[in-house]
Amino acid sequence: METKKQISTLQDVKDKAEEDKRPLFFGLGFGIIFGFLLHKGGATKYDVIVGQLLLIDFTVLKIMLAAVLTGMIGIYFMKSMGWIKLSVKSGSVGQNVLGALIFGVGFAVLGYCPGTIAGAIGNGYLDALVGGLAGIILGTWIFAVMYPKLKDGIMKKGAFGEITFPRLLKVNDWVVVVPVAILIILILYWIEKAGY
Amino acid sequence: METFTSVFTDTYWSPYVVGIGIGLLSWLSFLISGKPIATSTTFARIGGKIEEAVTDDNTERRSYYKKIKLKVNWQWMLVVGVVIGSFLSAILSGNFQVGVWVPTLWASSFGDSEVLRVLVAFAGGIILGFGSRFAGGCTSGHGISGTLQLALSSWISAICFFIGGIITAHIIYHLIA
Numbered sequence: 171m172e173t174k175k176q177i178s179t180l181q182d183v184k185d186k187a188e189e190d191k192r193p194l195f196f197g198l199g200f201g202i203i204f205g206f207l208l209h210k211g212g213a214t215k216y217d218v219i220v221g222q223l224l225l226i227d228f229t230v231l232k233i234m235l236a237a238v239l240t241g242m243i244g245i246y247f248m249k250s251m252g253w254i255k256l257s258v259k260s261g262s263v264g265q266n267v268l269g270a271l272i273f274g275v276g277f278a279v280l281g282y283c284p285g286t287i288a289g290a291i292g293n294g295y296l297d298a299l300v301g302g303l304a305g306i307i308l309g310t311w312i313f314a315v316m317y318p319k320l321k322d323g324i325m326k327k328g329a330f331g332e333i334t335f336p337r338l339l340k341v342n343d344w345v346v347v348v349p350v351a352i353l354i355i356l357i358l359y360w361i362e363k364a365g366y
Numbered sequence: 367m368e369t370f371t372s373v374f375t376d377t378y379w380s381p382y383v384v385g386i387g388i389g390l391l392s393w394l395s396f397l398i399s400g401k402p403i404a405t406s407t408t409f410a411r412i413g414g415k416i417e418e419a420v421t422d423d424n425t426e427r428r429s430y431y432k433k434i435k436l437k438v439n440w441q442w443m444l445v446v447g448v449v450i451g452s453f454l455s456a457i458l459s460g461n462f463q464v465g466v467w468v469p470t471l472w473a474s475s476f477g478d479s480e481v482l483r484v485l486v487a488f489a490g491g492i493i494l495g496f497g498s499r500f501a502g503g504c505t506s507g508h509g510i511s512g513t514l515q516l517a518l519s520s521w522i523s524a525i526c527f528f529i530g531g532i533i534t535a536h537i538i539y540h541l542i543a
Contacts, residue, residue: 197440201447209455211384216469223535236385241392241514261519269500274530276494283505284406292452294463301484305491310410313499317430
């Protein structure tokens, strides 16, 4: 009896260990599709990314807006059905204005961002692998060193927490989703009409 | 004629097809893994793992690394997948770059010095890595996954990413070059 119980407990532990690995395989699979799409869109290339920042090539904005439009409608539909929960990042003026402006400077100097640099490495670009990757890792380490000081200082300035526009405006989700969807379609229409 | 296989061997797809594809992928990511697509924390975890490997075991772990937890997780595997997926697409379409250190656009203004480009990429990477953790996300985590959830933090971040990026790119190519 005692032994049997032990065996079943061991089996449970083993099952649990195997079960815990499944998210990793899904992560890998989603990553492979994401990387495949980024390359097919040209977003693994310095010229396309910096071309966007120089406002001569609008590929990156088209990809992002089409992704946000598609994603937003599906995510809010699934939320309304109770199938998923949102995963919203908390924020503050210090983090999302100052931090994001610093990010933007690095974005233009490097010519890749954290997701597209992984794609650029897969695409064979050596400036991404040797220069950019090492720089990003070092930059995040510098942040980790400074974090104890930053988190109670500038990162708390103007904190607004984990809030979405529908919650902020205290309206039904679709009151925001529909106008944002229309706005994105209009922006894409203007970009095409302007000949980009 | 467009055939099933030629879709995969084409170097480029319409940006709208790619964007809709990423949007559909975000549905699956939420539905199956309960997580938004994001990448930049992984680079911080790699940095923390490197620090752990080179310092002795008794060193107290930095508070930031305690917060993000230094382990190979779902997002880490996603980043590995991005490298593989881009490689597959590049190989299938004959677009894999061999021995390319200097992007064409960069070379047109700053010449073809490999050392200069790598140093600038390194410096840019430091600023980008620092900024991504400061802002709490990057072009994927805030720019796509956060904005599609209509998060205030992400819309402000995405707009500031582009304001900072557009101004800096214009300084680099119109004032410095």
